Amino acid sequence: MIRRIVVKDVFAVNCYFYIDDETQHGFLIDPGAQASRILQKIAENGWTIERILLTHGHFDHTGAVSEIAQTLDIPYSIHRDGEKYLTDTRWNLSAYCGRDVYLDGAEYFDDGDIIRLKANPLFALKVILTPGHTPDSVTFYSQQEHAAFVGDTIFRDCPGSTQYIGGNEVQLYNSIYKRILTLPDDTVLYSGHTEPTTVGHEKSMYYPNSG
Numbered sequence: 438m439i440r441r442i443v444v445k446d447v448f449a450v451n452c453y454f455y456i457d458d459e460t461q462h463g464f465l466i467d468p469g470a471q472a473s474r475i476l477q478k479i480a481e482n483g484w485t486i487e488r489i490l491l492t493h494g495h496f497d498h499t500g501a502v503s504e505i506a507q508t509l510d511i512p513y514s515i516h517r518d519g520e521k522y523l524t525d526t527r528w529n530l531s532a533y534c535g536r537d538v539y540l541d542g543a544e545y546f547d548d549g550d551i552i553r554l555k556a557n558p559l560f561a562l563k564v565i566l567t568p569g570h571t572p573d574s575v576t577f578y579s580q581q582e583h584a585a586f587v588g589d590t591i592f593r594d595c596p597g598s599t600q601y602i603g604g605n606e607v608q609l610y611n612s613i614y615k616r617i618l619t620l621p622d623d624t625v626l627y628s629g630h631t632e633p634t635t636v637g638h639e640k641s642m643y644y645p646n647s648g
Contacts, residue, residue, distance in 0.1 A: 439582070441627070444468070444471040445470055446500055460560075462487055466577065469496075472508075486511060488512055489506060490586075491519065492589070498588070500531075512544050514545065524541060565585075567588075568612060569606070569609025570599065583623050585625070585627065587626050588628065590609065593626075593631040614643065617636065
């Protein structure tokens with residue numbers, strides 16, 4: 438089960454609950470703001486969040502991590518190239534937006550890792566490194582659910598931005614063409630800032646003459 442909540446501080450961002458229907462345990466992806474609202478949603482539904490997962494380290498995706506992790510006593514994880522973003526307010530952009538988002542104590546994953554739910558190890562997400570927006574950008578992919586949480590790498594009808602520290606346009610398009618658009622066409626892409634889309638729909642934009 439996938440549930441989305443739009444949270445807002447300086448920017449609006451999609452925060453996702455990825456919950457196992459059988460156990461009601463799951464993962465929280467990119468809690469960018471409004472920790473109390475997110476915690477209320479978890480309590481109302483009786484969910485047990487085992488881990489916070491971050492698609493990348495920009496503050497609009499991490500702003501509520503500290504409060505939620507402490508309240509629920511759970512770990513949070515990011516690609517190992519994201520440490521700089523968590524610990525440098527210029528890199529994570531919070532310094533430019535009147536915020537001071539600093540996180541330490543993260544756990545790290547690598548490209549190809551499988552992140553499994555303790556309550557149900559069959560419920561899992563594969564880490565796909567998709568740099569370009571940032572060096573630490575990843576996609577969390579569930580083949581079983583035909584779903585991919587793509588962060589800010591690709592949006593509905595447009596690519597992600599490369600204008601911030603660490604952004605790289607060549608890497609971004611390599612990630613989109615080689616790592617995201619190679620997923621099955623029916624894969625739903627859940628991004629950080631737009632409505633969901635599908636691999637098949639985005640192929641029609643990136644390969645306009647393929648039909």
